[in-house]
Amino acid sequence: MDILFLILGFICLFVSILGSFLPVLPGPIISWIGLLLLYFTNAVPANYWILGITFFITVFLSVLEYIIPAKGTKKFGGSSYGIWGTNIGLIVGILAPIPFGFIIGPFVGAFLGELLYDSKNHKRALKAATGSLLGFLASSFMMFLVCVIYLGLFLAIVWQYKSELF
Structure with missing residues (x-):
């Protein structure tokens, strides 16, 4: 049974690294479940x-994953329309059956939100959308980093108890 928990935990940690870039898969949560399985x-x-x-x-980090893209929009001069557009675009992008919708959605959402706010200022809308994209990339990098650290922790614990596990 120990080997089963070990394999399932490792699979969770591997999938979590993919999940750090795909909002459909909650990377750190899956990674933590992998650590938990090791302790079973x-x-x-x-x-x-x-x-x-x-x-x-x-x-x-799971909470920050949804806050950072909106903060990126705000940091780059976006209005509340752009922030709402980012959040709505993220949800639509996740649900839309298009490749990289989770990246395109917040960008387009922020852009359209800013155009609703001020339809004449395309430059500002593009700047806010860029902030949304950078916020998404920053949050994805943080998720990836944490998942890799959890994988390292998992491997270190497995190495420490290798004689009992195998």
Whole structure:
């Protein structure tokens, strides 16, 4: 049973790295589940400090994932219309059956939102949409980094208890 938990945990961590770029898959959450599965084994004693701290980081980043693109829009001069457009575009982009909709959606949403606010200022709308895109890329990079760190933590724990696991 330990090997099953180990394999499932590793699969979760691998999938979470993909999920750090695809908003459909919650990368850090899947990664944390992979760590949790490791502690379900009989060989690895439960470490509630590691699980608690990583859980807090996971929840915090999951919230930030939706805030950062909107903040990027605001930072680049976007209005509340652009922020709403970013959020609506993110949801539409995730649900739309187009490639890279999760990237295109917030960009187009911020652009259209800014055009609703001021239809004559295309430059400002494009700048706000660029801020949305940069915010998305920044949040994706943070998710990727955390997922890779969780994978490293997983591998370090497996290495530490390799004699009991195998």
